Amino acid sequence: MQTAIVTGGAGFIGSHLVDRLIAAGYSRVVVLDNLATGSWENLAGHPPEVVWRVPHDICEPWDPSPLAGQPVDLVVHLASPASPVHYRRLAIETLWVNSKGTGNALDLARHFGARFVLGSTSETYGDPLVSPQSESYWGNVNPIGPRACYDESKRFAEALSMEYHRRWGLDVRILRFFNCYGPRMQSEDGRVVPNFIRQALSGEPLTVYGDGRQTRSFCYVSDEVEAIWKAATLPGLAGEVFNVGNPEERTILSFAELVANLVGVPLVVKAEPLPEDDPKTRCPDIAKARRLLGWEPVVPLEEGLQRTIAYFRQRLTV
């Protein structure tokens, strides 16, 4: 029996990863989630004896005795609010889940002798002074700004994971996700993809912050999950960090045009001031992932958006 533990597995990326692990032959996935921003509904396709739904705040240690004597070979730590709306609302919880929570998830991996995959973020680069960002760039982060609860705690999570690797030889792999999108995102979480799609589907103007010339890159969730899978299973990657994202960069304004086009509505924009510390550019250098994981995104933006729009169309009409 092959068992994996996924913290935050009831969330957007986590639930897709659970699907992937089961499809790849895992006979059990233990999901630890406090439902701060996730939902068990995202795991509805799996029987409860195969995918365990364990309501648990990972800021507290999880007692692994229900798995006593059973091998666990993988711990993936994804628990954390991920969108600015949620991590501002849950600022202190975000700091704790990425610090105490990461420590508890690392201890679980140590307990089982499992490989540990950390879901980190491009936000560790802050408002970058170089673009695209490669893994060797150290970032430009404001430690006391409104995004610091997320950026700084993820940087701490990376540092802690590396020290578990150095001190105890834990097989740690760190993934810095850039913007990811797809079905099961929450329509109200304030991220640009669900925002634009929800607004376009409801006939509202699309909210663009600043002049819309800031750039983002968007990676479809199945591509993202494939990178996690490869990083979790390929040998010889202990202590490595990878950017995971789509290097195709777009201005927010051209993205708004594309969404309006695909939904079939004229583009009407509502301009709002740029939030404090909002990064002007966000583009991954994925040369390392290409080289060591043999990975790159394959789902074109139009196709991924069509699938996401179909999901939101269905959700918003029921």
Ligand SMILES: NC(=O)c1ccc[n+]([C@@H]2O[C@H](COP(=O)([O-])OP(=O)(O)OC[C@H]3O[C@@H](n4cnc5c(N)ncnc54)[C@H](O)[C@@H]3O)[C@@H](O)[C@H]2O)c1
């Ligand atoms: N989606 C993206 O574009 C993106 C980009 C960069 C990094 N990430 C990282 O990927 C991970 C998953 O993001 P997502 O987009 O799926 O977000 P999400 O909010 O959909 O999922 C996060 C999950 O973690 C759970 N959670 C939060 N705090 C917890 C706690 N204390 N204990 C247990 N569970 C807790 C939530 O309930 C939720 O199910 C996060 O760590 C996030 O920082 C995501």
